[in-house]
Amino acid sequence: MGSMPGFEPETPAFRGKVLDTSANKTNGLNRCPSCGSTEISPVYGTYDLVCGHCRQSWTGTSLEVEQGLGEGIHALKGRVTASGAARITDTSTLVTLKCGGCGAEVVINTATGHQRRCHWCRQTLSLDAQVPNGAVPDGILPFYVSWEQAVGHVKQFLAKRSYFASDDFKRNFIPHNVVGVYLPYLVVDGNIRARLDGHGEILKKTYKKLFDDKTVYYDANAYRVYREFDLVVDDLIVESSSHRAAIDPLVNTNNVVNAILPFDVKNMVAFESNFIGEFTSEKRDLDIEHALERVQGKFMTLARQKVVEHIGHYNRGVRWDAEQLVVHGTRWVSVYLPVWLYSHYERQPDGKWMLHYIAVNGRNGQTMGSVPFQKSKLLGLALVIGGSTGAAALLLLVVALLVAATG
Template sequence: MTDTFTHKCPNCGGPLLFDPKDQKFHCEYCLSVYTEAEVTAYEASQRDAHLEKNTDQTYESDLTFTADSQVDEMTVEEKSAFKEASGTDTMDEDTLEGAMELFDCPSCGAQIVTEATTAATYCYYCHNPVVLSGRLSGKFLPEKVLPFAIEKEEAVEKFLAWAKKKWFIPKDFFNKEQIDKMTGVYFPYWVVDAQIDGQMSGLGTTIRIWRIGDIEYTETKQFDVQRQGKISFKELIKNALSKNVQQKMVEAVQPFLLDKAVSFKSQYLAGFQAEKRDIEYEAIQQSIQNELKEYSESILRDTASGYTTLTKLRTDISLDNEKNHYMLLPIWVVTYRSNDQSKKVYYYAMNGQTGKVSGILPISYKRLGLFTFGIFATILAIFLIGGWFI
């Protein structure tokens, strides 16, 4: 059973939101500001008081609702909105039902529609942040979270500054309503540290050519090349969410400043969306090990420089130590659906700490055509005027 809750202000009971600018928790109602330690202490005291009052009951928040009995009651518009928001546009009704779950909002009681991997979201009615704690507990409890360092206003500014450097972008791309859809999401990742013991041997050949008078000399030398060493890999980041089809785009916003990660507390999710992992480490472990070995072989080869050729290479790579950590990393995401006949959807990601942006911008072929025609008309005018004076 998944508990749903909202982090409440100790002063007025309003919802708390995490502010990336000062790394503290703000109440928009009474304007109180709290540190993570203050929020944690307050919630611990609330739980203790509740347990003392109800010693014969197990403390729980709100009850979970299964989607199967509720989905049919959704309107066409609600289903369409869910599909667009969750990237499940191509799902049929039966598959869609299996992808959705419904919960009660702990603040207003309205039903919240989520995907199976959603761990934090907003209530569409009262707009209060909601955390689905059962999805971030037990084996799904992240070890660390890297808090957002860029707030939404700054993220929008950085995104627009990046986009405006490009030419021929459709005007509706910069529509305020479009940009306001930018959403902060904590995505799940496996972070891997490893120690490699590597050896390499090969035949190195050097060739030197010189000329004295009419005679050309060639000197060939061959060497037995041996390399051996220990290689350390730190913070290799791998996706832990199968629906993240735009993973290459997300990888392009690396690196993340993982030294600023903190022990996981659900308070950091307040005001953002979050996903839980659905890819276990065992499923990708072999590919990660192969990748580490390829990196190691490349590093050993690079140390054997200065030879004209390097042949008969033999390598022995062994993995001495391998550790993985489950973390939530901050990414601002925004989508754009073109107004042309294709209705193509473009995805963009921004590193929630550094502001680095990734994504392919759309092109307005109408604007490109007008620009090209303008250049052609200008060149033609210059040619005609020049010919007239001649």
């Protein structure tokens, strides 16, 4: 069994660089460049915004191009943090803005949105510049999949599982409850060096001994193996919401959101609250320090995968006994990613509630979810199969009985 990977600790000097993505942005009235109206909304399926008054449209700014996020990863030294991913220093969800139209003070609850109408002059106030509570990301990836398409994906997903789905779930399925939400994530680039040490074997021959045709003998040469190499990681995506990062299969199935990755984050645009439109959003509440261990673990996973193509001649396999990861540099950017969600509460036999989710990637339609099933049907299938397939069906039967017993 391999030892735990070694990670080189970060020093304060390592964490000193900031990439300002909120330059020239202000909070308050975000006006149409043509007529000055604040009635601005997204054009779904595009990167455009349109004025509701004069119908002038314009395209959002590519964050990748504007900030050079696709460049220089191999030369990263230390930690570069975009301003939207900076440490959260204020846990309050309320932000007060002064209306530039009439001077009134308007409070925005950042836990539920980034815009609010002034109660006096009815102009829309927007939160576009970063604030200390982590509510404003660096970028946003607009929805491409429409609501109608998302409902179709959910129905198709359910159709393949309808036989085993619980009657309560099928009876209470309401397509209108498929809702769009922007979820907060961190996008990480990494310049790393990895080393793996272990043992590999090359099979030379197999044979059986005379008078013993039941035992197969293997002759193999054993070698000490190590691989050390540089690796560039581009656009690794990790959760920045504590609710989404905390996976508890006894309470909910929010881990299905990870199953609809990846997203084409290279196409994200610089954040403007107008892109959110009528969708809801969740506020980032995790700092980089909270995600660091998970990111380093993912870096190591990528390193293991990368080395596979270089050890194919060890046809008996390689066992890694020690792993080491040196992170020369990282770059962190916060982003809102689009997800369509459908949720359903299931009451368990013990009285507790399980929250099931079906998630649709708002960019490409990739769908995954959890459906409460009718245990009696699963048990019946196991009994039917059991009459003809022996041990495999017996295993299925045992699983079905355990599930039925535990709820």
